[in-house]
Amino acid sequence: MQAVPILDSKAFGLTVNRLCYQLIEDHDDLRNTVLLGMQPRGVLLARRIRRELGRILAHDEFLYGELDITFHRDDFRQRTLAPSTTQLDLSLEERKVVLIDDVLYTGRSIRAGLDALLSFGRPSAVQLLVLVDRRFERELPIAPDYVGRWVDSIAGQRVSVEWKESEGRDQVLLLTSGAADERETSATDAGHKPTPTRK
Template identity: 50%
Template sequence: MDKQRIIIGSERFALTIDRLCHQLVEEFDDFSNTCIVGIQPRGVALSERIYRHLVDHLSIQHIDYGKLDITFYRDDFRRPGASMHASVTEMDFLVEKKNVILVDDVLYTGRTVQAALTALNHYGRPDKVELLTLVDRRFNRELPIRSTFTGIKVDAVDEAYVKVEWAHTHGEDRVILFSDKKEAQ
């Protein structure tokens, strides 16, 4: 395999965001009892894009939207050599008896989602939590977690790395598959 391969370019990226938003509208209609929560840090870029698309292009009037930091809920937080930086949690609502759409860019082992579910408990007990990811790396799942709404499924071996790049930070929206994690840095 080449050192890197673009698996979603900017045109398909935009179509994928649009498709995911339409799936959410089909499922949750006017979002009256539904909120969107982006997992800090990488899920926030996707959750903001989803939120803006729902409001600006699909005219959804009111959506509770938050950003959830999971740093201190991770199972590797206290491990030697772990270099983690906490982000700010921005949630001015409770999730009690709501449908929660938890958003992250890439689903890999499932450990990030596990930490997010634990952190989410501080905001109440939701009726339902569903996961939206741009990329589902189907191999190497360590926990029984699956994405309800998925942009693309990628079969990649353990040494490979999937990176989502955003126009506002990298100049172009795209998803890249690297044959080695070191190449992605």
């Protein structure tokens, strides 16, 4: 298994910080916007963003929740899945929601997340924030509003997001195995509200 660094610890922190300022630009102090982390790995990013926003804005009055999508996945009956917990003690009716996940790949998990959040009301708007967008592997027409990093990858590769809280270090790696070892890969910084070259 070959591991290519995409974000080291310093770049990881700077990327999360940039995402926070992009949210502030669009949502002011975020007192009226729901930050909704998708279980399991999107929750780690959502918690980090909430903490960083609290530091920047000097308040912690955020509308925040954690969303389990297990029973909304389209592969639910094909394999055994262990459900996580949903922690959302508010209605999403007519609220702005930022759905947060660590990696956007095929788009199927995000579709499940959209289905799951509608159980809590009809938001006025939903935006998507991801740390990494694997932009050339989409299976559904889903595009993020906020992206930390674009990654161009091929079959046989996967993106591993590691967190200080669980793996002991903040970093993002592109893992390659088999025949893909010698293939070229690249990662490109993403700006705010990018226009994907391919969906």
